[in-house]
Ligand SMILES: NC(=O)C1=CN([C@@H]2O[C@H](COP(=O)(O)OP(=O)(O)OC[C@H]3O[C@@H](n4cnc5c(N)ncnc54)[C@H](OP(=O)(O)O)[C@@H]3O)[C@@H](O)[C@H]2O)C=CC1
Ligand SMILES: Nc1nc(=O)c2c([nH]1)NC[C@@H]1CN(c3ccc(C(=O)N[C@@H](CCC(=O)O)C(=O)O)cc3)C=[N+]21
């Protein structure tokens with residue numbers, strides 16, 4: 204059996220079209236222009252590319268977009284001051300602080316000052332807690348993108364065995380909560396999990412967010428399962444070039460899975476557009492308007 208590919212780009216394009224319409228409506232009816240501020244600390248080339256793509260997409264939707272780039276050596280106080288200034292800026296509705304941060308800066312300290320109403324990554328304790336309570340206003344971008352792809356490709360996940368490998372605040376934890384809220388039977392695995400291959404073989408939905416290239420092998424995949432590959436790993440390729448691979452050995456897994464997300468062009472392609480959706484939702488909520496159902 205060869206799996207059907209889940210086309211993240213196509214689903215992202217559909218959501219983008221709806222967001223363009225809704226952004227135009229907010230502007231025409233309420234004079235509201237959603238504003239996204241991105242903060243990058245340091246010079247990680249991959250992070251620079253992603254943050255640039257976030258600003259470009261914001262502009263393509265008709266958002267206001269501002270970028271703040273701080274030096275690798277920036278102090279925690281500098282980052283906190285910047286976040287406080289963005290909290291206070293009424294033209295900014297979404298603030299994204301690209302992770303990871305240099306080691307002199309505690310991520311927790313940054314998330315403790317970030318206004319939850321502008322926390323479009325949903326990383327603050329308030330938004331994480333609201334998700335836990337089933338009352339989330341802003342949902343983490345990549346997990347939200349995963350849920351859209353699952354709904355559009357396999358429909359209901361109720362009663363299915365879902366496995367999430369990885370337990371980060373950015374992906375694994377919120378992804379597991381969303382799957383559980385959709386009535387999947389959820390297992391969370393991590394670096395201390397014993398016999399991961401056997402745990403994987405039970406999963407109807409196998410989600411890998413590990414950060415290790417092609418770690419999940421094809422024979423770990425239950426035949427017919429839906430595989431969501433969150434990993435983004437740049438590895439050496441032919442002729443001194445590099446290429447992106449996921450956390451799943453795609454060529455093997457595609458022979459066993461029912462549906463699978465490629466890397467790139469899978470769930471990663473949904474992340475940025477879900478960030479824009481959160482920025483639009485945050486802008487409407489901060490302006491006291493009905494939250495658009497996009
Ligand atoms: N496509 C997208 O939009 C996004 C992609 N990513 C990508 O997803 C990947 C994961 O990132 P992120 O969620 O931030 O996770 P982290 O990098 O913060 O953590 C990795 C997780 O994987 C677990 N892990 C590590 N080694 C193993 C192992 N041998 N077996 C089982 N589990 C293991 C860790 O377990 P433990 O907790 O025990 O240490 C940890 O929970 C990265 O490649 C990242 O680039 C992330 C976010 C968005
Ligand atoms: N505060 C914070 N929020 C994040 O959401 C966040 C972060 N920090 N740190 C790093 C990870 C990683 N991440 C990705 C975003 C977009 C793609 C993406 O656009 N992927 C495309 C293109 C990949 C490519 O061609 O390079 C794809 O998979 O098709 C991937 C990964 C967000 N992250």
Ligand SMILES: [Mg+2]
Pocket residue numbers: 303304305306307308309310
């Ligand atoms: Mg740090």
